[in-house]
Each structure stands twice: as C-alpha cells, then as structure tokens.
Amino acid sequence: MDKVINALIVVVGVPAVLVGYIWATEQLLRVFSERVKPRIRPWLWMAPALAFLGIFLVYPTIGTIIRSLQDKFGKQWVGIDNYAWFAGSDDALAALKNNVLWLVFLTVFVVGFGLLIAVLVDRVRYESFAKSVIFVPLAISMVAAGVIWLYMYNFNAPGSTQTGTLNATIGAAGLGPIPWLQVQDFSVNTFMLIIVMVWMWTGFAMVIISAALKGINPELLEAARTDGATELQVFRGIIFPLLVPTLAVVATTMIITALKAFDVVYTMTGGNFKTSVIAWQMYAEMFKFGHYGRASAIAVVLLIAIIPIMFFNIGRFRAQEAVR
Amino acid sequence: MTTVTAVQDEVESRNQSWFARTHFGLHTALIVLMVIWLIPTLGLLVTSFRPGVDASSSGWWTAIFPPFKFTFENYAHVLGQANIATNFLNSFFISIPATVIPIFVAAFAAYAFSWMEFPGRNILFVVVVGLLVVPLQATLIPILGLFASWGIAGTFLAVWLAHTGYGLPFAIYLLRNFMGSLPREVFESAAIDGASPVTAFFRLALPMSVPAIAALAIFQFLFVWNDLLVSLIYIGLVNPDNLPLPVTIANLVNSTGGGSEFIPAAAFLSMAIPLIVFFGLQRFFVRGIVGGAVKG
Numbered sequence: 001m002d003k004v005i006n007a008l009i010v011v012v013g014v015p016a017v018l019v020g021y022i023w024a025t026e027q028l029l030r031v032f033s034e035r036v037k038p039r040i041r042p043w044l045w046m047a048p049a050l051a052f053l054g055i056f057l058v059y060p061t062i063g064t065i066i067r068s069l070q071d072k073f074g075k076q077w078v079g080i081d082n083y084a085w086f087a088g089s090d091d092a093l094a095a096l097k098n099n100v101l102w103l104v105f106l107t108v109f110v111v112g113f114g115l116l117i118a119v120l121v122d123r124v125r126y127e128s129f130a131k132s133v134i135f136v137p138l139a140i141s142m143v144a145a146g147v148i149w150l151y152m153y154n155f156n157a158p159g160s161t162q163t164g165t166l167n168a169t170i171g172a173a174g175l176g177p178i179p180w181l182q183v184q185d186f187s188v189n190t191f192m193l194i195i196v197m198v199w200m201w202t203g204f205a206m207v208i209i210s211a212a213l214k215g216i217n218p219e220l221l222e223a224a225r226t227d228g229a230t231e232l233q234v235f236r237g238i239i240f241p242l243l244v245p246t247l248a249v250v251a252t253t254m255i256i257t258a259l260k261a262f263d264v265v266y267t268m269t270g271g272n273f274k275t276s277v278i279a280w281q282m283y284a285e286m287f288k289f290g291h292y293g294r295a296s297a298i299a300v301v302l303l304i305a306i307i308p309i310m311f312f313n314i315g316r317f318r319a320q321e322a323v324r
Numbered sequence: 325m326t327t328v329t330a331v332q333d334e335v336e337s338r339n340q341s342w343f344a345r346t347h348f349g350l351h352t353a354l355i356v357l358m359v360i361w362l363i364p365t366l367g368l369l370v371t372s373f374r375p376g377v378d379a380s381s382s383g384w385w386t387a388i389f390p391p392f393k394f395t396f397e398n399y400a401h402v403l404g405q406a407n408i409a410t411n412f413l414n415s416f417f418i419s420i421p422a423t424v425i426p427i428f429v430a431a432f433a434a435y436a437f438s439w440m441e442f443p444g445r446n447i448l449f450v451v452v453v454g455l456l457v458v459p460l461q462a463t464l465i466p467i468l469g470l471f472a473s474w475g476i477a478g479t480f481l482a483v484w485l486a487h488t489g490y491g492l493p494f495a496i497y498l499l500r501n502f503m504g505s506l507p508r509e510v511f512e513s514a515a516i517d518g519a520s521p522v523t524a525f526f527r528l529a530l531p532m533s534v535p536a537i538a539a540l541a542i543f544q545f546l547f548v549w550n551d552l553l554v555s556l557i558y559i560g561l562v563n564p565d566n567l568p569l570p571v572t573i574a575n576l577v578n579s580t581g582g583g584s585e586f587i588p589a590a591a592f593l594s595m596a597i598p599l600i601v602f603f604g605l606q607r608f609f610v611r612g613i614v615g616g617a618v619k620g
Binding site: 026151314 | 347350351353354357358361362363364365367368371380381382383384385413416417420421424425426428429430432433435436437440441442445446448449450452453454455456457458459461462463466467470480484485486488489490492493494496497498500501502504505520521522525535536538539542543546550552570573574587588590591594595598599602603606609
C-alpha cells in the first residue's frame with residue numbers, strides 16, 4: 001500500500017505541485033498593478049531555485065569558507081594559515097599541476113570528439129545506434145569503469161601472458177609491456193586516467209551538442225546548400241557559429257569536471273605515482289588526516305579557480321542578448 | 325524541401341567519385357570511433373559472463389574463441405542478493421522525482437533569467453553557475469543536520485530535495501543557454517497577443533526547448549540512478565529499507581572481499597535502466613522545432 005501511495009506521489013503529485021506553483025504565482029500577481037508586476041514576477045519564478053540553491057549549496061559553502069579559516073579541530077581562528085599551507089605544500093602544488101593537465105586535455109578532447117561525433121552521426125541512418133554506442137560509457141558506474149580500465153591497462157611482468165588489452169595489443173607488435181599507470185615521465189599515467197574520463201564524458205558532450213544541432217533551423221542550411229555552398233562551408237559559416245554557445249556550455253562543464261576530478265583517481269591509482277589531483281588532496285585531508293580546516297581551504301581554492309570562467313560566460317550571454 | 329535536396333544530391337553525385345558518393349570517409353571515421361568506444365565495454369560484457377578465475381588469468385578476448393566457458397554464475401549471484409527487488413523499486417521512487425523536480429524548477433528560473441528583466445540578473449546567474457564547483461562532500465554533514473532537524477532524514481523526500489539542489493546549477497545553466505537562444509519575435513508576438521508569461525512558458529518556451537530538456541533529463545536521471553554517496557548518507561544512516569540499487573551492488577563488492585568478478589555483471593544490470601531512458605528520450609532530439617514555431 002505504501003508503495004502505491006509512493007508511486008502516485010511520484011507520478012502525479014510532484015508535477016502537479018510544480019505546475020500549480022507557477023499558476024498560483026500568476027493568480028497572486030493579479031492584486032498588483034501592471035507597473036509593479038514585472039518587478040515581482042522574476043523573483044517568484046526564481047524563488048524555488050533560489051531556495052534549493054541557498055539551502056543545499058550556499059549554506060554549506062559559507063560554512064566551508066568559515067571552516068577554512070579555522071584550525072584542524074575547528075576551535076581556533078588561524079587566519080590564512082591553511083591557504084599558506086596550500087601554497088607551500090609540494091603535494092598540493094603537484095596536484096594542482098595535474099589539474100591543469102586535466103583541465104586542458106579533458107576539455108579539448110571531450111569537446112572535440114563530442115562535436116565531431118555529433119556532426120558525423122547527424123548525416124547517417126544509424127544515428128541512433130551510433131550515439132548509443134558512444135553514450136554507453138556514461139551509463140556505467142564509476143566503480144565498474146575503473147574495473148574495466150584496470151583490465152585495459154593491466155600489466156604483468158615481461159615474459160608472462162599479458163591479460164591487459166593494451167599491453168597484449170602492443171605485445172603483438174613486439175613492444176612493451178608498459179606499466180601504464182605507473183609511468184611518471186611526461187605524466188603518462190595522468191594521461192591514461194584522462195583517457196578514461198574522455199571515454200566516459202564524450203557521450204555527454206555529444207548529446208548536448210546534438211540537441212543544439214537539432215535546434216538549428218533546417219531552412220537556413222537548405223538555403224545555403226541551394227546557393228551552392230559546400231558541406232564544409234555550411235559547417236564553418238552556419239553550423240559552427242550557431243553551436244558556439246553550446247560548445248561554451250560543454251567546455252565550461254568539462255573544465256569544472258576536470259577541476260573536481262576525483263573518482264577515477266580514487267578507483268584506479270589511489271593518488272599514487274604522482275597522479276594526485278586537488279579533489280584527492282581534499283579527500284585525503286578530510287578523511288585520512290582529519291584536517292577539516294585544510295580540506296575546506298582546498299574547496300575554497302576550487303571555488304576561486306572558477307571565477308575567470310564565469311566572467312567569460314557573462315560576456316558571452318551579454319553578446320547573445322545583443323544579437324537575438 | 326526534401327525533394328530539393330534529393331534532386332540536388334543526385335546532380336552532385338553524378339559529378340563525384342565513388343568515395344564522395346558513398347560518403348566512404350564519413351562511415352569509416354564513425355565506425356572506427358564506435359569500435360574504439362566499444363572495446364572497453366565489450367571487454368566488460370565478456371568478462372561479466374566469465375568465471376572469476378579465468379578473468380584474472382587470461383585476457384577477455386581469449387573467451388570469444390572456442391572452447392567457450394561462459395557462465396551465468398555472476399548474474400545469478402547478483403540477482404540472488406536479498407532485497408534486490410525492493411532496492412530496484414526504491415531506485416525508481418528516488419530517480420523519477422529527483423529528475424522531474426530539478427527540470428521544472430530550473431526551467432522556471434532559466435525562463436526568468438532569459439526573458440525577464442531585473443536588477444542583478446547577471447551577478448545572480450554567475451553565482452548560480454559558480455555553485456557547480458561546490459564539492460558535494462563539503463555539503464553532506466551540514467545538510468544531514470538540517471534533514472534531521474526537519475525530521476525527514478531517511479525519507480525519499482530528503483533525497484529528492486538534495487538531488488534537486490545539487491543538480492540545479494547545471495540544469496539552469498543548460499536551459500538558460502538554450503532558452504536564451506530562442507528567437508525574440510516569438511515571445512514578443514505572444515505578448516502582443518495578450519499571452520501571460522505562464523502561457524508563453526508552457527506553450528512556447530517549454531515545447532521549443534524539448535531537445536535540451538531531453539538531454540538534461542538523461543543526465544539528471546543518470547546521475548541520480550548511479551549515485552551512491554547521497555543516498556547512503558541521507559537515507560542509509562537512518563532508514564536502510566529505502567536504499568537504492570547501487571548500495572546493494574557496493575555492499576556485494578565489499579562483503580565478498582574484493583569480489584571484482586561480480587562487478588561487471590552488476591554494472592550491466594544497473595546500466596540497463598539508464599540505457600532504456602536514453603533510448604526512450606532519443607526521439608525527442610528532433611530537428612526544426614524552433615524553425616516551425618517562428619514560421620507559425
């Protein structure tokens with residue numbers, strides 16, 4: 001019986017409450033004059049979102065900022081000591097360097113492959129199937145993805161049978177074997193971890209870019225083609241410029257994903273062999289050393305790192321409004 | 325329109341080589357990419373049907389040649405876990421509202437951000453999107469305290485609210501970007517015809533944003549469905565009966581000491597539903613919704 005009630009709440013109750021809310025705001029606005037209405041309305045439309053964000057993200061963030069100025073046990077104020085520790089810690093700086101690699105390469109490859117695949121599948125009959133193939137990795141849980149890529153990168157001593165896909169492949173060509181996740185030269189192992197995330201997140205970029213691609217007015221493309229434009233010209237002159245806002249959204253999301261990269265490092269190398277990242281350092285400070293002050297300071301550094309990207313986005317939205 | 329293209333294609337194709345005519349390059353590039361993306365998954369699939377001993381002693385590709393030694397043992401073991409049916413149902417009770425609520429709430433906010441004027445709009449938007457970067461781990465303890473004081477810790481409601489909060493920054497960002505790019509004249513003519521913002525929202529903005537909403541629904545569902553941490557903290561500590569599927573799978577792996585031979589089977593079982601959602605929502609990626617609305 002509980003289950004039936006739950007199911008009813010889930011399927012009927014929740015949407016009814018949500019639609020009812022917006023309808024109710026418009027009824028409420030009737031008591032106000034035409035001049036006042038437009039000033040109040042946006043806040044009523046945003047109220048639910050602001051309430052959720054305030055409670056679940058802003059409130060804990062303020063707590064984190066306060067905590068970052070306190071000592072290990074949260075008993076004494078230590079000013080910027082935790083930040084000074086971060087700036088002077090070799091481990092933290094090495095992690096920061098890895099995050100820069102993550103940020104550049106994850107973003108470039110995910111956006112690049114996502115765009116390429118979205119544009120290619122748009123022209124074939126097996127679009128749905130091809131997209132599903134690329135999307136599958138995203139549906140795999142992180143733990144399982146870690147397991148499968150450990151199989152991919154698996155390394156056995158030279159001379160014994162290689163059960164790792166990659167080492168068996170290069171072994172067939174007489175090369176290797178290479179302990180992929182332990183090679184620190186040129187950060188090879190970090191790149192191996194980035195590849196796992198590229199494999200997972202390309203589907204994400206593809207789906208969003210594809211949605212935007214479908215939003216382009218087909219008459220626009222037909223007109224250009226009728227005027228004799230080649231496919232490449234159509235892409236460069238019409239499709240790409242119209243996709244730029246979406247590419248910026250995907251790139252921004254991937255930059256943030258790169259800054260927060262954690263799961264893949266946690267499951268595959270445990271931060272060893274110089275593969276540590278900022279979020280891993282935060283986790284280690286929090287759960288291994290119990291130093292909430294330092295962990296909070298790292299979280300705040302992440303928040304600050306995003307500010308330039310946000311300003312870029314604002315500029316973009318202003319430009320968008322100017323032309324529409 | 326289509327006939328024009330067809331005729332044009334035909335004219336073009338007569339002047340082109342076999343490679344260009346059959347789009348040889350296009351298909352080759354796509355198939356190569358698909359194969360690369362499939363190999364790890366294929367390895368996982370094959371491994372899920374192999375006995376644990378074999379999986380650790382030889383590569384997965386050896387199993388696809390005779391003699392075959394496939395087994396359903398791993399799947400049987402995962403499906404034989406106590407409570408798995410309840411957990412499965414719980415996963416639906418958690419995932420559906422935790423997908424629907426943030427989409428509506430974000431759509432309201434995104435509409436206000438794109439089509440209403442108010443002071444501080446840009447700054448507020450920066451703050452909203454900036455919240456994307458807040459690490460989930462930093463919010464768990466304060467929020468659990470809140471839920472406990474509201475008396476909803478351990479309920480589905482707690483997880484719905486939490487997932488809505490966590491999913492909103494991305495949802496608002498994506499929808500604001502899409503809604504903001506809709507043509508101005510559509511909304512202007514609706515306003516002239518006397519349509520209220522509520523009507524414009526439900527009749528125009530929402531239907532025209534269908535591809536973006538479908539994409540968003542896929543990701544939010546996926547994120548919630550695969551989530552372990554949020555439900556473990558907000559439900560697991562108080563009311564384990566309400567726990568979703570990933571928790572059973574995680575316990576399975578932990579309790580069998582390594583137990584990595586069950587992970588591939590468990591992964592495929594829990595992947596099934598997100599993939600069905602993806603296939604189901606695929607058909608909403610349709611061309612020309614915006615174009616049609618402008619013309620009409």
